[in-house]
Every structure is written in structure tokens, then in C-alpha cells.
Amino acid sequence: MYEYFKGKLVFKAPTHVILEVGGIGYYLHISLTTYSLIKDKEDCKLYASFQVREDSQTLFGFATEAERHLFHHLISVSGIGPNTGRMMLSSITPEEIQQAIVAGQVNVIQKIKGIGPKTAQRVILELQDKLKKQGPDALIPLPLSKPSSSEEALTALVMLGFPKAQAEKVLHAIYIAEPELTVEQLIKAALKKM
Numbered sequence: 167m168y169e170y171f172k173g174k175l176v177f178k179a180p181t182h183v184i185l186e187v188g189g190i191g192y193y194l195h196i197s198l199t200t201y202s203l204i205k206d207k208e209d210c211k212l213y214a215s216f217q218v219r220e221d222s223q224t225l226f227g228f229a230t231e232a233e234r235h236l237f238h239h240l241i242s243v244s245g246i247g248p249n250t251g252r253m254m255l256s257s258i259t260p261e262e263i264q265q266a267i268v269a270g271q272v273n274v275i276q277k278i279k280g281i282g283p284k285t286a287q288r289v290i291l292e293l294q295d296k297l298k299k300q301g302p303d304a305l306i307p308l309p310l311s312k313p314s315s316s317e318e319a320l321t322a323l324v325m326l327g328f329p330k331a332q333a334e335k336v337l338h339a340i341y342i343a344e345p346e347l348t349v350e351q352l353i354k355a356a357l358k359k360m
Contacts, residue, residue: 167216168214168216168225169213169214170211170212170213170214171185171187171192171194171211171212171214171227172187172209172210172211172212173185173186173187173188173192173209173210174186174208174209175204175207175208175209175210176191178201178204178205179201180196180198180201180256181195181196181201182194182195182196183196183201183204183212183227185210185212185227192225193225194212194214194225194226194227195224195225195226195227195248195249195252196212196226196227196228196229196252197228197233197237197252197255197256198255198256199229199233199255199256199259199260200212200227200228200229200230200233200255203229203230204229210229212227212228212229213227213228213229213230213231213233213234214226214227214228214234215227215228215234215237215238215248217241217248219247224248226248226252232260233255233260236255236260236263236264237251237252237255239293239296239297240254240255240263240289240293242292242293243285243288243289243292243293244288244292245285245288246285246289250280250281253278253279253280254275254278254281257277257278257279258274258277258278262274263275264297266290267289267290267293267294267297268294268297268298270290270294271290272286272287272290273286275289275290315347315348315349315352316337316338316341316352318349319337319349319352319353319356320333320334320337322349322353323337323353323356323357323360328360332360333356333360336356336359336360337352337356339359340352340355340356340359
């Protein structure tokens with residue numbers, strides 16, 4: 167329903183923010199990971215996840231699309247609701263969660279408050295194959311304030327239907343030879359070589 171909110175941070179706390187967008191203040195629950203990325207900002211863009219339950223309608227905000235993507239994976243597991251998913255993303259970094267799931271490290275997941283051994287095993291069982299199929303390149307990168315031109319070009323090429331691994335190799339070669347190219351120039355050069 168909502169893709170993202172971009173506006174002025176009226177209030178910031180480690181668990182939630184109030185983001186004013188077009189004169190309306192939106193209350194978004196956030197993880198500590200997101201808080202650490204936005205705590206010094208006055209204006210920001212938060213990727214949204216709107217969760218509807220019998221007794222509540224809640225907005226969750228994420229500083230990166232990758233964190234939101236992992237949040238959706240986590241809450242797809244039986245027994246993990248949005249608040250538990252947010253707790254997991256606050257306890258350890260999204261990168262550590264994803265690596266622990268792919269590597270099958272039950273003890274790492276189990277250390278998170280509110281996650282017992284059975285739930286940790288279920289998370290790994292249900293998500294390991296999904297995350298492995300995305301490949302090692304799909305591990306969440308460290309958040310960047312602004313995507314580089316090569317990352318934007320890669321996203322565009324993947325959306326055009328090119329395999330990610332092939333697009334990355336071609337873009338890498340072009341970027342090393344000519345690092346000053348714009349996104350459009352990178353895409354055009356890559357399309358000629360693909």
C-alpha cells in the first residue's frame with residue numbers, strides 16, 4: 167500500500183519516529199538499525215511496511231530497502247510477528263541475521279530476545295533456501311547514504327531482465343576503465359557489451 171515516506175523528522179526515538187509528509191505526521195515503528203542511520207538527520211526517506219492485524223494497523227519504517235526486504239522474510243515465518251521481526255532487526259544487524267540464516271547458525275538467532283531454540287530452527291529452516299537461492303551476492307550490503315552510479319545501473323539492468331551476476335561483471339569492467347561515467351552512460355555501455 168505504501169512504498170516509502172519522505173519528509174521531515176518531527177520526533178525521533180530508538181523505537182519510533184514521527185515523519186511529517188505534506189502536513190500529515192506519520193507514526194512509524196523503527197528498528198535500532200534504522201535509528202542509527204537516521205538519528206542525525208532532519209529530513210529522511212523511510213521505506214514502509216503497513217501491517218494490518220485484527221486489532222491494529224501499524225506502520226513500520228526502514229532506512230534501506232534491504233532491511234525492509236529481510237523484515238518481510240522474517241515475518242513470513244510462522245510465530246514471528248512484526249514486533250518480533252523488529253526486535254530481531256534491533257538486536258543484531260540485518261547482515262548478521264542473514265548470514266546466520268544462510269550458514270544455519272541456530273545459536274546466533276537464538277541469542278535474540280524472545281527467540282527460543284524451536285523458533286530459531288524454524289527461521290533457518292524456512293528462510294535458508296530462499297536466501298541461498300538469491301546467491302551470496304544478495305547478502306545485504308552495508309547501508310549507503312546514496313547509491314553509487316554503478317549500483318543504480320545494476321538495478322536498472324536487473325529490472326530489464328539481465329542476470330545479476332552477468333550485469334555485475336560487465337559493469338565492474340566498465341566502471342574500472344571509466345569511473346566517471348553517469349548512470350545513463352554506464353547502462354548504455356553495458357547494453358552494448360551484453
